[in-house]
Amino acid sequence: MDLEGFEAATVPHMNALYDAALRLSGDQATAQDLTQETYLRALRSFNTFAPGTNCRAWLLRIQYNLFCTQYRRGRRMPLVWLDEGEADPSLDLPSAEPGPEEEAVRRLDREAVRRAIAQLPEDFRVTVTLVDIDGLTCAEAATVMGVPRGTILSRLHRARRRLEAMLLPELGRVQADDL
């Protein structure tokens, strides 16, 4: 087994996998288990991964299938993900030459964004996670979720309008300040 090759291909995506797992499950313990199980399954089937294709999409597909078959079971989404007093590592954004959007977003309350995402229906939440956060194309997200690309676009559009409505005070303030 090419463990070195497996790690080189997959470990750079662990943050994305964990984040997606957290958004799927809603709690950190489950997210860790889901991430670990995803990696183990990926290791066992690494011979099916086609080099040169999107490894992140491949891993996310394994994870999404795993979640649907073994973890879903009507789990509730808590609204607060980080333990009180725990450092929020996502606050350490790269500081090199942020674009205007990134600069504006620095002022956003990230917890408010997370809460808003958590309030979306699962299909919308997963779609937003795959495309907006993990950076998959709509076609890749469609493969992960097993739906047509048009469905992904439609879900994204509706999800983003909901998020916009929930976050408008934040986004509007940022926009007014930064334009």
Next chain:
Amino acid sequence: MTCDDFQLRITAYSLGELEEAEVPAARDHLAACDRCASKVLLDRQLTAALRASAVPAPAATRAAVLTAVRAEAAGQPLPRPARRPNRRRHWAALAAALLAAAAVVAAALLVVPAPDPGSPLAAAWSSYHDQGKDGLGTPTPAEAERMFAVLGPDSRTPDLAAFGLEKTGWEARDLAGHLAAVAEYRDPTADPKHARVTLMRWRGELPRDAPGPDEGGELAAYTWGRHTSYWWRADGVVWCLVGTIDQDRLYEIAEHLGGES
């Protein structure tokens, strides 16, 4: 392209997923429409906000995943996950339950007075302790009929063979004035010290010192030594699952029995 046409395509445009043939018309529209251009900016800010909300894997998670992967690759037994799905420890409740359980077990083992012998929690722990010594028999038809009258279908002893457990007996017991159905199971393949499961059910309220999900919610484990228990209440029936088997398996059994919704 009108504003309405553009608004229908704004997500695809912002993500660079618009059909190539539609891109020129969309750009032309944006060049002439401040309102839609402003919406695109808002949409891109939203994308940036979503992306910035990503939560990186904690160092402990990264280490655990890599350890598991390397163990799997080396053909070694997998290390146990640090935590299992959805088991949240409510520490205040856990502390209260531990104190109560400790007192009762101490009372049972050391023959000192329990703090509240009238509590169903104390009675349940005492019953569990006694069963460990005496085991359970088989109820008479009259007892079975009475149990069914009180608890309905919940009086039936669940089959837990799918979890590797054999039923070794069940009884009707009085737990602090509550008629309870008590079932005893064993894992025949496990070390006897880690092979026991007891299930108790009675109609009433959750004991004050054993807060669990009341008519829906998430399970919490209460642990005393090698004993773990899960408590919950559903449809007016209190369920107490306690045992010495692997805590993860006990959690799965509790979940299977309806202890989480």
